[in-house]
């Protein structure tokens with residue numbers, strides 16, 4: 519059995535960020551179930567990410583990747599008249615519409631170049647806490663790899679499979695789901711704006727992507743009749759065409775839908791505790807955001823970096839490192855919940871619609887641990 523300092527489960531944005539910051543300091547292995555990043559929704563990266571890339575010594579490399587700039591947002595939210603907010607007054611400048619697959623691959627490569635090892639495709643089949651650390655069995659192709667690690671980072675996304683296996687509980691705040699599809703966008707860069715439109719049953723989102731493509735997504739609650747729209751590609755297209763401004767925006771962009779579409783949960787969730795003796799959760803595993811916030815990737819980068827720093831301090835014997843990390847995540851969670859209530863509170867046009875009523879009332883959280 520080989521000994522390492524840190525095992526990271528999940529090689530997405532949070533796991534790769536934790537690994538690239540720990541790699542120069544300690545032996546670290548990432549276990550990732552997919553051989554390489556696959557296309558997935560979530561391409562808007564806020565401008566504040568610039569500061570994190572600078573702190574991690576990655577800003578020049580990130581800019582050289584040439585992701586499309588995002589200059590602001592146009593929305594119909596709380597008012598039938600469209601509002602535009604641009605990046606001119608943002609001290610960090612513009613954000614980005616990412617080529618998400620390439621972004622994730624780039625982060626993984628940064629982790630490897632800084633000394634992290636990655637096993638992919640691979641999954642943890644057994645994990646047990648013993649006196650000398652975690653004993654872990656990993657299925658990697660036809661092999662079983664056995665490792666002993668002092669610390670485990672769960673960066674496996676919303677499911678937080680490792681932390682939950684160790685007894686942590688997920689608090690789910692709502693039942694938001696998202697149906698999405700991609701298409702061609704003939705208007706170069708779509709003026710670099712993200713577009714959001716509220717409707718009685720939920721809200722729409724569309725954004726231009728690199729290579730003349732565009733994402734179109736609809737959000738509602740899983741138990742509402744409109745969930746049928748989110749699950750059905752053709753229904754998505756019909757309803758998008760009838761939304762107040764969205765339909766004409768798609769027309770003017772020359773939007774032609776591709777065959778690929780998808781459906782995913784998009785609820786807000788938090789893990790309790792998000793760090794304990796010998797384990798720590800980062801990214802969506804620790805706190806998952808409503809896509810309305812566009813905060814998920816930023817949070818994955820931020821908590822990936824914070825989890826790496828907390829892990830290094832903890833392994834040096836700093837007993838306050840994990841409580842400090844829990845406090846950091848608690849502050850992020852409180853601020854996020856306040857902002858989310860504020861954003862949804864701004865839309866009061868359908869006071870009797872269940873989707874909006876739920877968001878104007880105090881959420882009834884559900885705690886889950888299988």
Ligand SMILES: Cc1cc2nc3c(=O)[nH]c(=O)nc-3n(C[C@H](O)[C@H](O)[C@H](O)COP(=O)(O)OP(=O)(O)OC[C@H]3O[C@@H](n4cnc5c(N)ncnc54)[C@H](O)[C@@H]3O)c2cc1C
Pocket residue numbers: 527528529530531532533549550551552559560561562563564640641642673674675676679696735782783784800801802803807809812813814815816818
């Ligand atoms: C509909 C929707 C739209 C979104 N849009 C945006 C957006 O525009 N901007 C934004 O910033 N955020 C957005 N997000 C959120 C963003 O995608 C996430 O916050 C971000 O992906 C979190 O990164 P992560 O590394 O924590 O988790 P993930 O990206 O989920 O990565 C987890 C990794 O772990 C791997 N994994 C999972 N289970 C295991 C296992 N058992 N063993 C090994 N590996 C495992 C997965 O393959 C994956 O590579 C959106 C989310 C949704 C649902």
